[in-house]
Amino acid sequence: MTTVATRGGGSLGLLASDIKLAHSVFALPFAIFGAFLAGFGGPSPMPWPRFAGILVLILLCMVLARTWAMLVNRLLDRRIDAQNPRTAKRVFAAGSVSAAKGWVIAAGCAAGFVLVCAGFQWLFHNRWPVILSVPVLAWLAFYSITKRFTALCHLVLGVALALSPVAAAIAVRPESLGATPSLWWTAAFVTAWVAGFDIIYALQDEQFDRGAGLSSIPAALGASGAAWVARGLHLVAIGALLSVWTSNRHLGPLFAGAIVAVAGLLVVEHGLLAASFRGAASRRPGLHMAFFTLNGVMSCLVGAAGCADILMK
Secondary structure (H helix, E strand, O other): OHHHHHOOOHHHHHHHHHHOHHHHHHOHHHHHHHHHHHHHOOOOOOOHHHHHHHHHHHHHHHHHHHHHHHHHHHHHOHHHHHHOOOOOOOHHHHOOOOHHHHHHHHHHHHHHHHHHHHHHHHHHOOOHHHHHHHHHHHHHHHHHHHOOOOOOHHHHHHHHHHHHHHHHHHHHOOOHHHHOHHHHHHHHHHHHHHHHHHHHHHHHHHHHHHHHOOOOHHHHHHHHHHHHHHHHHHHHHHHHHHHHHHOOOOOOHHHHHHHHHHHHHHHHHHHHHHHHHOOOOOOOOOHHHHHHHHHHHHHHHHHHHHHHHHHHO
8 A cells, every 4th residue: 555655646646535625515615605795795796707716716725725624634633543443544544645745745735725815915905814824724723633632622623614604705805704794604504513513423433532532522421412412503503594594685595495405404414313323333324424415415505505596686
């Protein structure tokens, strides 16, 4: 495996597979939605050519920031991952790619992120993205150490993903943060929604986390208690999503339909979770589908419906 990794492009291919770039679907639709809220959800729509240029930079920032966050997470957790049967095959844990090479690529992503953020100032005279670029990178990296000392690590992850609509809005129009309450409600939804499904995902490592002295809601409260916390967070998420809809006159029937669909998908997700408790605890059947497929569909539904409603208005 090490031989394959060292051949041209092999390490990058292994890393791309390991950090699952496709899982950008959890945050990317909300970044685009936040950009649309800032660009077109206020009293004066932004000219399309300017908005399109800003959106390209936002997409580049999203890819670079997520890659940085995932690489740092894998690098800092490589020794822990090596002890966990579920994660022992991750590239840094297994030694398929060296930690030194990983840090070089992570540093390159961080530098690229700051450079693209500077592009907002050079091209669009907006200095805030570059001013906030390093604090954003620091918060994304901070999540990776929280499991070592707090069971609230799931909320820290939620806030990390909730930065996406807020950061995108700042990139489009910094003043939109004060004039568009729906942006903050969107961030609240993402925080609660992500924290809830991260708790569900963490059920797979309940016993390992407890034995390794790591902190998580499942390790602290057990599977049943963690499931109830996840349900509570997802109820909060639906309430926040309703507030997004009611606080912005540009959001109409498509967004309302997305709220209904998200509520239904969350019911299905928790139904699958409940069913998993009736199976072998070590298998947790349904978790893979609940975590990846259903949550990916939810993010795409909300983002697409919100953008479509705004464009129709």
